[in-house]
Amino acid sequence: MTPVEPVNILLVDDQPAKLLSYEAILSELGENLIKAASGREALEILLKQDIALILIDVCMPDLDGFELAQMIREHPRFAKTALMFVSAVSVTELDLLKGYEHGAVDYMPVPIVPDLLRARVRIFLDLHRKTRALESMNVELERRVDERTAALAEINQQLEKRVEERTREREVALAQVHEMQKMESLGQLTGGLAHDFNNLLMGILGCLQYIGKRIPDDPKSKRMLKAAQESAERGAALTKRLLAFARRQELHPEAIHLGSLIDGLTEMLRRSVGPTIAIDLHLAEDLDLIEADPNQLELALLNLTLNARDAMPEGGRITITARNADMSNAMVALQNGRYVQVSVIDDGAGMDEATLKRCTEPFYTTKERGKGTGLGLSTVQGMAVQSGGAIHITSAPGNGTTVNLWFPVAAAATALMAAAKATADAVPARGQFMVLVVDDEALVGHVTATMVEDMGHAALWVPSGAEALEVVRSGRQIDVVITDHAMPGMTGGQLAEAIHKLIPGMPIILATGFADLPGSYAQDLPRLSKPYGPDELAQALALVEPQQRVAS
Structure with a gap:
């Protein structure tokens, strides 16, 4: 596996203590952390270094964060550099809107939640790396197209007018195919990124909801938890926009x-x-x-x-x-x-x-x-x-x-289906049953299993379709299977088909953020849209009928 080269993260704040705290929080990411004590120092560093992400304090004496962001965005070289605002005071909706209007991709309130900051920074660094990889691919593709165009130009000099006309038509067709391929590649990349983001957000939201049920009744803690949940939900909304662009979002008509x-x-x-x-x-x-x-x-x-x-x-x-x-x-x-x-x-x-x-x-x-x-x-x-x-x-x-x-x-x-769903939601809780959770993302698997157990059921998590089949073949009591779809080795649809050959009628719920799933078998399964919470999970379980129940 090719080692990942560290990228530069620029931390901009006029308070040394805050810079040290950001450095302590982000040091475990293994990236290069560069500190600037003012907006002017940050601009000097930007001109000398290749920066992947900039964390900017909003309130600074000589040049505030919004002014700095505007100056950065006006420079063509930094038009797409990711900016994240950090603020302890400017946290109203107008402040957030102002931040996004000045080119921010995210807005973090203070005090910082270390795990949340690291998770969000990882997301933008992953997007930065994948964007750079796509740019390299496009450069190579353009180079090949240029080589081919030069070869065709040489041939055209030797051909008659009729051959030249056909060559021009062919070049137009190639350009159209090239554009279609480029858009398809971009759509696949976008869908893949949204899938990865959904798994991250699923873990974040699940953990926050779990913690929310157990933290003491402290108003400040409740407010901070709510802010973290709202930030993660905004991330989920962003993945839906990306999936909408790729026409791969899970719609709920x-x-x-x-x-x-x-x-x-x-x-x-x-x-x-x-x-x-x-x-x-x-x-x-x-x-x-x-x-x-x-x-x-x-x-x-x-x-x-x-x-x-x-x-x-x-x-x-x-x-x-x-x-x-x-x-x-x-x-x-x-x-x-x-x-x-x-x-x-x-x-x-x-x-x-x-x-x-x-x-x-x-x-x-x-x-x-x-x-x-x-x-x-x-x-x-x-x-x-x-x-x-x-x-x-x-x-x-x-x-x-x-x-x-x-x-x-x-x-x-459609109206009948909506009425049936409302009726199913109103059905009182049934007896306990065993749920097999299958997901190659350990965090998502553990969070789902914890939510199932909080509902009073039993849960078992395995990280692959092959291990899930081993559990089913072992004769262990399984009443419901919740499986991710996009997994290496065996997709959720393939796993469902294999399980139904062993146990026909076994209730299986497919957890995914995609709307279009390859394979007719996957299309017919009940769906659970990622990222989901306890309410959505409870509704999905209420709509399936387990064949067996765990003995009381």
Whole structure:
């Protein structure tokens, strides 16, 4: 195994004691820790060193953290350097928003939780290393493309006009394939990173929830625990955005009344866009129920509204409409059926044709450096398509932008499924049973087993599908199996198929953060979306019927 080269972490704080505490917390990571006592010293170090992550104190005398972050982001060389703010006083929602607007990827309140800081730093360092690896791969790929292009150019000089035309067509096709391959590679990398993050967050959230039940009734401890849980949950929300971009997120579609959802969201939208922008609603009274994930739909509408706000810096008007769609004149190709169309319309600057063609590409943005990730419209598109709908955008310079989304009308079965789930959730707790937990991540396995035991059941954790099969073949009593899907050697779907050959009907729950799982067998199993907590785990166990119970 190739040893991992340490990277540089820059710690910026005007208080030596705090710098020493950060150094003590992060020293076990094995990375190079560089300290700066002021913003100016930090800038000097940045120009001389290759820095992977910067921890910045917000309150400093000569140059505060926000000003330093802005100066860093304005330099092209540091446009993508990860910034993490640390603050003991600036912890309001406006402070957090200001931090993210200045290019931060994270915001840590003081006092620091050492394990949480190390875990979050590891996440960004892992992303830094994988990004560098991808950049190296792209450089090598571009080098090969350049070599091939040079070879073709030499051949073209010897061929007639007809051969030249065919070669140009072939180059266009190669460029399209290259772009598709690059996007597929990026999607696979994003999905893989989200999977790793989900496992980390699963361990963090599980441990925090376990601790929360046992810490003394101290208000300060409770507040700190809640802050840590909220930070981890924000990380979980980020992985959902990454999976949405890759169209691999686990959606939870429900029968939704779009008008009610928009009404409930309007106040937050108005606070988000500010007093200079008006929001008008035109929602049909006879809207059909749609089938979509309500959380992801709310996030999509928020993204579209904030994009509209950014297109109207001097103020303006945003119109949100919803109606049952007549697909006979639709601007997009959709399967036959009934749909509801929601539109977000602004009277802002609009987009030219070149920008309009690229606006849904991931990481493409026309905003200033540090002002946007370029993931907003791509995640909206991913969510709409994955939900069985579509997106269409019209825009022109000076004439504003209209974003149209279509979502399929919910089938009657959807409402019945929701009612059945609510009934299952209300079923009183049943007798104790033995749960076999299978996960190659030890922390996730132990956390899941602990949650099962806290529910009054028995649990056994094993780290692989092969060891799980050994337990099943041994004749040991197993009533339910909870297995991770993405495991080396044997996937969760393959394990389930092998277990059912030995014990037909054995209840098996598949724990994963992915929506599209290879293999038809895995698609038919009950699912538990990572990261999950005790409530989600209890609901999943309530929906399966163990064949045997542990003797009382």
